[in-house]
Amino acid sequence: MEPIRQHHGLVYPLNRANIDTDQIIPKQFLKRIERQGFGQFLFYNWRFNDDGAAREDFSLNQDKYAGASILVAGENFGCGSSREHAPWALQDFGFKVIIAPSFADIFYNNCTKNGILPVKLSEAEIETIVKKAEATKYLLTVNLEEQSVYDNAGFQTAFELPPYQREMLLNGWDEIAVTLTHEEKITAYEQLRS
Amino acid sequence: MAEPKTIIEKIWEQHVVHQEEGKPDLLYIDLHLVHEVTSPQAFEGLRMNGRKVRRPDRTFATMDHNVPTLDRYFVKDPVSKKQMETLKKNCEEFNVFLADIHHPDQGIVHVIGPELGLTQPGKTIVCGDSHTSTHGAFGALAFGIGTSEVEHVLATQTLWQAKPKTLNVKVNGELGTGVTAKDLILAIIAKFGVRFGTGYVIEYTGDAIRNLTMEERMTVCNMSIEAGARAGLISPDETTFAYLRGKRYAPEGEDFDAAVEKWQALATDEGARYDATVEIDASQVEPQVTWGTNPSMCIPISATIPVPEAAETASDQDEIKRALEYMGLEAGKPIANVPVDHVFIGSCTNSRLSDLRKAAEIVRGKKVNPAVQAIVVPGSQTVKLAAEAEGLNQIFKEAGFQWREAGCSMCLAMNDDIVPAGERCASTSNRNFEGRQGTGARTHLVSPEMAAAAAIEGHFVDVRNYTAKIYS
Ligand code: SF4
Numbered sequence: 328m329e330p331i332r333q334h335h336g337l338v339y340p341l342n343r344a345n346i347d348t349d350q351i352i353p354k355q356f357l358k359r360i361e362r363q364g365f366g367q368f369l370f371y372n373w374r375f376n377d378d379g380a381a382r383e384d385f386s387l388n389q390d391k392y393a394g395a396s397i398l399v400a401g402e403n404f405g406c407g408s409s410r411e412h413a414p415w416a417l418q419d420f421g422f423k424v425i426i427a428p429s430f431a432d433i434f435y436n437n438c439t440k441n442g443i444l445p446v447k448l449s450e451a452e453i454e455t456i457v458k459k460a461e462a463t464k465y466l467l468t469v470n471l472e473e474q475s476v477y478d479n480a481g482f483q484t485a486f487e488l489p490p491y492q493r494e495m496l497l498n499g500w501d502e503i504a505v506t507l508t509h510e511e512k513i514t515a516y517e518q519l520r521s
Numbered sequence: 522m523a524e525p526k527t528i529i530e531k532i533w534e535q536h537v538v539h540q541e542e543g544k545p546d547l548l549y550i551d552l553h554l555v556h557e558v559t560s561p562q563a564f565e566g567l568r569m570n571g572r573k574v575r576r577p578d579r580t581f582a583t584m585d586h587n588v589p590t591l592d593r594y595f596v597k598d599p600v601s602k603k604q605m606e607t608l609k610k611n612c613e614e615f616n617v618f619l620a621d622i623h624h625p626d627q628g629i630v631h632v633i634g635p636e637l638g639l640t641q642p643g644k645t646i647v648c649g650d651s652h653t654s655t656h657g658a659f660g661a662l663a664f665g666i667g668t669s670e671v672e673h674v675l676a677t678q679t680l681w682q683a684k685p686k687t688l689n690v691k692v693n694g695e696l697g698t699g700v701t702a703k704d705l706i707l708a709i710i711a712k713f714g715v716r717f718g719t720g721y722v723i724e725y726t727g728d729a730i731r732n733l734t735m736e737e738r739m740t741v742c743n744m745s746i747e748a749g750a751r752a753g754l755i756s757p758d759e760t761t762f763a764y765l766r767g768k769r770y771a772p773e774g775e776d777f778d779a780a781v782e783k784w785q786a787l788a789t790d791e792g793a794r795y796d797a798t799v800e801i802d803a804s805q806v807e808p809q810v811t812w813g814t815n816p817s818m819c820i821p822i823s824a825t826i827p828v829p830e831a832a833e834t835a836s837d838q839d840e841i842k843r844a845l846e847y848m849g850l851e852a853g854k855p856i857a858n859v860p861v862d863h864v865f866i867g868s869c870t871n872s873r874l875s876d877l878r879k880a881a882e883i884v885r886g887k888k889v890n891p892a893v894q895a896i897v898v899p900g901s902q903t904v905k906l907a908a909e910a911e912g913l914n915q916i917f918k919e920a921g922f923q924w925r926e927a928g929c930s931m932c933l934a935m936n937d938d939i940v941p942a943g944e945r946c947a948s949t950s951n952r953n954f955e956g957r958q959g960t961g962a963r964t965h966l967v968s969p970e971m972a973a974a975a976a977i978e979g980h981f982v983d984v985r986n987y988t989a990k991i992y993s
Binding site (some may be wrong): 343344345347349350353354355357358359360361362372377401402403406407408409410411414429431432433436437440441489490491501502503506507509512513516517520 | 538539543544545547549558559561562565570572575586587598600601603604607649650651665666667668669670672673676677678679681683715716719720746749751815836840933934935942952954955956957960961
């Protein structure tokens with residue numbers, strides 16, 4: 328997985344709560360056996376009409392958000408199905424950071440296993456960001472080493488994430504390789520228990 | 522005396538392989554269930570890194586999400602077909618047992634684990650599927666994982682997991698006649714919301730839970746994820762042991778008795794403390810119907826559809842408005858008058874033999890409303906055969922239901938069982954998200970009894986009026 332230390336990019340605000348993974352990537356696109364290529368299906372039912380034409384009433388289709396890499400959303404983002412296709416689709420579309428007041432547990436984990444940085448901020452901070460991003464092209468910097476989020480106009484805040492996940496993201500480690508350094512302990516456990 | 526502990530802490534402690542300051546615990550996984558949708562990229566990852574499946578004997582695979590329920594051997598969609606074939610190839614290459622489409626044990630992964638006795642108290646169980654929480658009904662610590670974690674478990678039989686907080690959902694009193702385990706869990710989610718379990722493992726306790734059968738307990742634990750909790754469980758008791766005795770993968774003879782002794786010791790100790798507790802009175806629960814696009818948007822059958830203006834915050838008002846618009850519902854009208862186009866009885870929440878029996882009791886001798894298309898999809902081939910042996914298929918078919926083969930089917934509409942856009946479905950499944958049963962489809966979650974009654978009447982009805990007749 329690609330390490331992520333700092334990211335600077337355009338914000339896309341999707342100010343809804345409880346966005347579930349069925350919305351992030353609908354089930355008809357889960358049949359593929361690859362990890363790549365899911366970006367085209369991101370938010371499919373919101374982005375496209377039945378005939379495949381882009382829906383003007385969905386904000387992600389607006390020019391001003393083209394190239395956005397920081398998604399800002401309402402609470403409980405990524406709830407529902409465990410499908411890792413959701414973070415794969417977000418990543419393939421170009422999102423590297425997701426900011427929300429809260430995340431569903433499985434989704435949060437899935438992000439950190441794929442080098443996507445989930446950032447929890449308060450509702451008030453998110454409201455500030457959403458307002459700015461709805462008004463203009465709004466850029467943010469997210470620094471994982473310092474655990475900070477800031478813009479160039481004086482907005483600055485800090486965020487928390489568990490130290491283990493921070494380390495994994497910063498280094499882009501292969502978690503299985505890390506675990507296999509404990510191989511002896513796993514074997515010992517298996518022998519003791521059987 | 523030792524500090525009293527919850528079952529969650531006991532299972533956790535028994536499975537820690539490695540512990541280190543500032544890190545999650547490395548937890549051993551006893552049973553890994555695999556299905557076709559969330560596994561191909563995991564097996565591919567193993568191949569790319571030259572890794573093996575560490576414990577094929579603790580890994581069990583089946584096909585459920587894509588399988589057709591009309592002609593199960595004819596998979597029309599080439600992409601679905603390829604995904605199923607890929608699972609078969611992967612299981613052969615990595616030496617994992619697979620109950621494929623031709624196998625008599627095939628079924629929804631959360632239905633077959635328990636019915637084969639693979640699911641047992643005290644086990645850690647994972648699957649690349651959020652409804653793995655179902656297995657918690659046996660007093661197992663069971664939770665859904667993503668595909669990267671599937672690969673991790675395949676390779677190492679372990680997972681890095683932060684110790685969860687514990688949440689006691691205490692259900693006092695008794696459920697009324699015609700009020701089911703499904704209504705109970707829907708009422709819990711309606712009352713406490715879709716996030717109250719986030720970061721927690723739930724233990725369901727209280728008299729009403731103790732009185733549930735195993736299949737009813739599975740219905741409750743199944744929807745823990747809809748409350749935000751990755752896992753929900755129930756301390757094992759005589760009901761659990763009686764269910765497991767004689768199951769194919771359960772211990773036999775003296776081994777079974779020894780196992781029961783161990784399992785009994787797992788139950789939460791008197792006086793154990795939880796990080797949080799909520800309570801609900803079962804006697805107040807009515808049959809439930811969801812009206813919106815997440816499972817907490819749910820009301821009793823006697824209620825009227827919510828009015829957005831009554832919500833406190835502007836964002837709640839927006840959420841309700843958007844949901845009503847998607848659902849094509851009028852605020853303030855009784856939910857009972859809403860007509861349905863489809864009825865789906867199935868899914869890992871409600872497709873077990875007892876669910877089908879109860880639904881069959883409702884439809885026996887009646888006819889499905891001509892405006893409704895109704896299907897029954899048993900959770901597994903085993904359930905299907907057992908139901909046919911007692912003639913349930915005949916009852917359903919005579920009433921005008923379609924009787925299908927086992928699979929996930931219209932729960933997520935990944936196969937051909939799709940609710941068309943704008944049409945309304947009374948469904949015994951667990952998710953009413955936008956587009957879940959088909960793009961633009963409108964889902965109302967209900968119990969099997971409520972679904973069956975809606976099929977007959979053509980709209981939602983209070984099933985208690987039906988059950989009163991049956992049992993009087
Ligand atoms: S029945 Fe529905 S919820 Fe259950 S495993 Fe299948 S798709 Fe998932």
